[in-house]
Amino acid sequence: MASKVVIVGGGVIGSSVAYFLRAADPTVEVTVIERDPSYARSSSALSAASIRQQFSTPLSIQMSLYGIEFLRSIGARLEISGEQPSIDLHEGGYLFLATPAGEHTLRENHALQTSLGADISLLDKEGLQQQFPWLNVEDLAAGAYGVSGEGWFDGYGLVQALRRKAQALGVWYVPADVVGVKRDRKKITHVLASNGQEYPCDTVVNAAGAWARRVAEMVGIDIPVFARRRSIFNVSSPAKLMGCPLLIDPTGVYFRPEGKTYICGTSPAADNDPDDLPLDQVDHNLFDEVIWPTLANRIPQFEALRVENCWSGYYEYNVFDHNAIIGHHPDVENCIFANGFSGHGLQQGPATGRGISELILNGKYSTLDLSSLSWTRVLENRAIVERNVV
Incomplete structure (x- = not known):
C-alpha cells in the first residue's frame, strides 16, 4: 500500500482523489501539486457544470448515478466544523x-x-x-x-468544497507547476516542482486535466489527450x-x-x-x-x-474514444492516470476519486469496477463507443 501519494492537478479529479484517500485512510500522506490555485483557467471552474445519466455505455451511466448521489449529499459529506458547502444543485433535467x-x-x-x-x-x-x-x-x-438525477450546479463551488475538505483531512496543497520526475526503472521516485522542491512518492496520480499530456510525457508516456477549447x-x-x-x-x-x-x-x-x-x-x-x-x-x-x-475553457479531450483513461500504464508501475474525460470530469469526478483511492489502498476496485476505462483498451485499439457525445 502506498504511504506517500503525489497528485498532479488539484481540480475536481485530483481533489476528489485526495478527499477519498484521506477519508478512507488518514495515515496516507497526500500531496496535491496545483499549478493554478486560483483555478482561473481550470476546466472545473470554466465548464457548463452539469450532470446527466443519458449516456449509451453502462459504466458512464453508473458513474453519473453515483455522481448525483454524491452531489445531493455534498453538504453532509464535505462539512467542516458544522459548516456545510452548497453547490446550488438544480435537477432541471x-x-x-x-x-x-x-x-x-x-x-x-x-x-x-x-x-x-x-x-x-x-x-x-x-x-x-x-x-x-x-x-x-x-x-x-x-x-x-x-x-x-440530471441538471446543473456550481462547478467552481464543487472543486473548492472538495479542496477545503481534503485540506481539513490533512492533504497538503502545493501552489506550483510540475516540471519533471525522477525514475528508477519502471517506478517514479520523486516529482519535481517549479518551486525547486522534490516530492518523494510511492504513487503518482496524473490528474492534470488539459495539461495531462505534458505530465504524461514527463514519465515517458504518449497519451491521446489534448486541450480542446x-x-x-x-x-x-x-x-x-x-x-x-x-x-x-x-x-x-x-x-x-x-x-x-x-x-x-x-x-x-x-x-x-x-x-x-x-x-x-x-x-x-x-x-x-x-x-x-x-x-x-x-x-x-x-x-x-x-x-x-x-x-x-478547455476540454481534456481524449481523441481515441472521448472517454476517460483511468488506471496504470504497464510502462510505469506506480503512476495512475485519470485523464481525457472529454467534458464529463465534473460529473464523473466523485466515482473516479473513490475508484482511484480503492486502487491505491487496496490494489483493486471494490465498489464500481472502472477497469474497462484502463489503458488496455487504448493499447489494444479497442475504442469504447459512446453515442451520446455532447
Whole structure:
C-alpha cells in the first residue's frame, strides 16, 4: 500500500482523489501539486457544470448515478466544523431531442439507462409539444427527458468544497507547476516542482486535466489527450420558457437556464478543432453562424437573443474514444492516470476519486469496477463507443 501519494492537478479529479484517500485512510500522506490555485483557467471552474445519466455505455451511466448521489449529499459529506458547502444543485433535467434518423438510437439508449436505474422519460412528438409548448417539434420524432438525477450546479463551488475538505483531512496543497520526475526503472521516485522542491512518492496520480499530456510525457508516456477549447455564451432573452431543462438539439447545440439568463454552446466542426487554442479568445463565429440560428429555429422565442457574457475553457479531450483513461500504464508501475474525460470530469469526478483511492489502498476496485476505462483498451485499439457525445 502506498504511504506517500503525489497528485498532479488539484481540480475536481485530483481533489476528489485526495478527499477519498484521506477519508478512507488518514495515515496516507497526500500531496496535491496545483499549478493554478486560483483555478482561473481550470476546466472545473470554466465548464457548463452539469450532470446527466443519458449516456449509451453502462459504466458512464453508473458513474453519473453515483455522481448525483454524491452531489445531493455534498453538504453532509464535505462539512467542516458544522459548516456545510452548497453547490446550488438544480435537477432541471437533460432533454435529448431526436429526428426520425436518431430515434432508434435514442430509444435503445433509454432502455439501457432505465434498466440501470436512471429516471428518464421517453416522449414522442406530441408528448414533447405538450410538456414543452415553447419547443419547435416539426422535424422531431422523440425526446428523452431526465425527470430527476440530471441538471446543473456550481462547478467552481464543487472543486473548492472538495479542496477545503481534503485540506481539513490533512492533504497538503502545493501552489506550483510540475516540471519533471525522477525514475528508477519502471517506478517514479520523486516529482519535481517549479518551486525547486522534490516530492518523494510511492504513487503518482496524473490528474492534470488539459495539461495531462505534458505530465504524461514527463514519465515517458504518449497519451491521446489534448486541450480542446470550448466557448460558452451567456445570453439573455425576453422568452419565458417554463420548465426549461438542459436541451441538446440533434445538431449538438445545447442550452440551459442560468438564473434569469441562459448559457449555450456547441462543439466546433471536427476539421476546425485544433489543440491548445488560447483561452482568452472566444469563437464568436460559432455563435453567429451555428448556435444562434439553431436556437432560433428550435425555440422561436429565441429569435431575440443578446450575448451578455462569454468565455472559453478547455476540454481534456481524449481523441481515441472521448472517454476517460483511468488506471496504470504497464510502462510505469506506480503512476495512475485519470485523464481525457472529454467534458464529463465534473460529473464523473466523485466515482473516479473513490475508484482511484480503492486502487491505491487496496490494489483493486471494490465498489464500481472502472477497469474497462484502463489503458488496455487504448493499447489494444479497442475504442469504447459512446453515442451520446455532447
